[in-house]
Amino acid sequence: MGFFVFWFLVAGLAGLFSIVSFFLGEKEPDQEKVSAYECGFVPFESLGRPFSIQFFLIGILFLIFDLEISFFFPWCVLYNSIAPFGFWTMVGFFVILTLGLVYEWLKGGLEWE
Secondary structure, three states: OHHHHHHHHHHHHHHHHHHHHHOOOOOOOOHHHHOOOHHHOOOOOOOOOOOHHHHHHHHHHHHHHHHHHEEEEEEEOOOHHHHHHHHHHHHHHHHHHHHHHHHHHOOOOOOOO
16 A cells, blocks of 8 residues: 555656646756757767767677676676576676677777777
């Protein structure tokens, strides 16, 4: 019962805040707020230019070396109590990460310029 009361309270407050901000919010933003924002200065080049491959390689690096911790930590904590399926699933995950690292290495993503 308390669970539903909590969620009704949350939904009511969220709706109330949305309605109040709609009526009290600024309707006509100034020119500075609607201008393009890119690192605090006006961009020098065309906005339609595609990103460098280095941008995507750094994104892949982030996934390989940072986000996998969220998968490895619970696996390491429960290592002795998981079934063989869980073990081999994580081995497959290690293989995928290793392939990603090799791809980064071959594309030059680990070379700092």
